[in-house]
């Protein structure tokens with residue numbers, strides 16, 4: 066037994082001494098070096114440095130935009146659709162009361178709640194804490210609830226929030242500023258961070274992941290002009306534009322879908338990395354697995370099927386939109402399948418050295434993740450607080466490298482071959498059935 | 506309509522006054538109180554109003570000649586009598602109905618055991634009226650009062666006092682509720698069983714309320730209620746009117762026709778829009794409009810009243826039958842008191858018939874405190890007139906009025922005595938009612954040459 070471990074250790078040491086050659090490493094870890102490193106580590110590092118260099122210049126332009134915002138001081142609508150969210154609404158309203166931007170109305174849309182939500186909301190409405198409480202007696206799905214609210218919204222901009230999220234004091238202001246920075250911008254996404262990071266290993270890993278893929282990742286895609294998903298948890302839209310593109314369609318993944326629709330119509334979307342929203346994430350691996358399955362399926366359903374035309378030459382063809390979707394499909398779907406075969410070849414070709422390969426692979430990934438964490442520390446507005454997530458880098462190989470990949474792989478396979486998102490109880494059956502017939 | 510009357514003696518020797526049409530009995534010179542024992546009204550096709558007018562003419566309480574006498578109507582008048590039914594003893598097909606005579610005999614026999622008021626007894630005091638109602642009830646063997654919720658009565662329910670008059674003033678209603686309390690306190694009546702809790706107007710105590718839906722923002726009732734439609738395939742939800750398309754329903758978002766509820770679309774909710782302020786909401790706010798005082802309230806402002814069945818106790822029946830006891834009791838409580846209207850008319854009367862040098866002094870007090878209500882004001886009124894010999898005392902709202910006759914050139918000693926009396930009054934009230942103070946508002950005296958109308962105007966001018 067001990068011999069077995071010694072063998073592995075010897076192998077690992079050998080890797081760095083006797084056999085150390087870039088060629089050999091590349092040969093075994095080509096997937097890490099050729100596919101993952103350039104996109105997720107190198108590119109992000111370069112863009113982050115670029116972002117820091119141009120920071121002052123951008124800051125000035127944003128100051129001017131902020132002034133314009135406050136001169137116009139438009140009424141905005143804060144829209145929180147959801148089912149059985151009553152218990153969160155009071156906290157949400159209180160956090161909105163703290164906002165630096167004051168000219169807003171709050172619309173809560175209750176999508177067929179079967180708990181105390183109606184009572185709570187009616188009380189809050191009576192007390193004048195929310196401006197409008199809308200309710201569907203029959204559940205219609207998230208998209209319909211959001212559209213219901215838009216119909217009665219009076220604001221110039223609509224901020225879509227999840228009821229269980231809460232905002233930094235200046236988040237509303239920060240998410241509105243980009244509209245005054247560039248009039249072509251019709252929708253702005255905010256940064257979503259994890260509030261319950263300390264609940265479990267699972268939530269800590271997600272906190273790390275959100276920092277990397279949302280705050281940094283979206284900043285990067287935004288800089289490149291290929292930002293493609295405005296979080297449902299915190300996004301702002303110009304109402305007129307929203308109505309023009311027909312608001313939300315049936316989900317799941319409606320946040321990505323609506324971003325696509327805006328991009329397709331020729332307008333810009335923008336990511337405000339300094340508009341911070343905190344949300345609670347699933348605390349168990351099982352719940353997380355289910356959530357990610359749903360998210361991943363939408364990639365196939367929307368990007369590959371519904372919005373396939375973006376990849377084809379057409380009237381509103383845009384090279385940025387093409388790159389945006391291509392990048393998304395390549396990295397999240399195609400390379401994922403590739404990774405699967407890469408792992409298979411490793412297993413069959415190096416069956417005797419598997420443990421060794423695994424450990425060295427982990428070491429390489431660990432080095433990468435340290436770089437990535439450095440980038441996070443460069444960008445994040447609360448870097449000192451988030452430093453405490455460093456120990457969790459140890460697990461990031463397992464989490465991003467294996468857990469998320471396998472989850473995605475399963476979801477994509479199911480959706481590609483079985484259209485399983487149409488069977489997801491997240492949507493009422495009546496809407497899913499129709500959506501499948503219509504191919505949307 | 507032919508109006509006439511006749512008096513017939515029936516087989517039992519009772520004299521029946523048979524009335525056709527409208528007969529002002531009190532004004533008939535040739536008919537005296539002793540000429541008839543009971544009354545029967547024939548159906549001459551009179552309307553409800555004509556009938557009510559005739560019943561006022563022969564009211565067991567207000568008519569001098571018909572005082573407490575049994576009164577029957579032709580059976581066919583039953584459906585025209587409405588809310589005046591409580592002051593009718595029964596119905597009969599013809600004037601010589603046997604059952605009617607039997608019932609009349611019972612009443613006449615028990616009336617013989619009851620001391621009636623002197624016909625000339627002052628009508629001005631509500632307590633006399635109240636006691637007349639009690640006597641009426643006792644003579645009819647009505648010892649228990651089954652109170653019922655009835656819309657014909659403004660208060661929404663019958664009561665220990667019979668709602669003979671629909672148009673009780675709000676003051677009078679308070680007084681009658683107060684008398685009910687006094688009857689309970691004296692042990693003349695007791696609560697029998699709890700019946701119901703109803704809500705009445707907090708201002709005028711009436712139950713004729715309209716409940717209306719209103720906009721929670723501006724309180725307007727000009728609302729539009731509209732269903733919203735959910736189109737499944739495109740997740741659009743908007744009001745039905747936005748789907749209207751040439752008589753069909755077409756989705757404003759995806760332009761498809763909606764054909765089948767439950768398959769293509771459904772109606773998840775109804776939304777109100779206020780036409781005054783354009784506010785949108787799911788739940789209207791209720792407002793309550795009182796049809797008698799024309800004021801608007803919130804449902805939570807309404808006054809909750811517990812309704813009980815009452816019953817006379819045997820002591821009560823005895824005391825109320827005997828005039829001496831009754832007068833003593835009522836004097837103890839309410840002598841010298843009149844309601845505000847009578848109070849003013851008495852002052853007017855006095856000014857016409859005053860002795861030289863004598864004028865009326867009026868002291869006005871305000872009852873102050875956080876929990877002042879009508880009942881407290883009336884208790885204070887009752888305390889005041891038991892203690893001092895004012896000629897007349899009355900109240901309106903939170904103000905108490907006390908009138909004294911005195912020479913216009915009062916001596917200093919007399920002045921001093923009056924002032925001391927007032928001071929003591931204020932002190933006693935302060936002691937007896939915690940949290941309530943009696944504040945002397947002003948002191949009114951009719952000037953030598955002041956016209957009575959101007960003086961009365963001065964009295965009734967307060968806020």
Ligand SMILES: [Zn+2]
Pocket residue numbers: 720721722723724725779780781782783784
């Ligand atoms: Zn209104």
Ligand SMILES: [Zn+2]
Pocket residue numbers: 736738739740741756757758759760761
């Ligand atoms: Zn539609």
Ligand SMILES: [Zn+2]
Pocket residue numbers: 706707708709710711795796797798799800
């Ligand atoms: Zn009223």
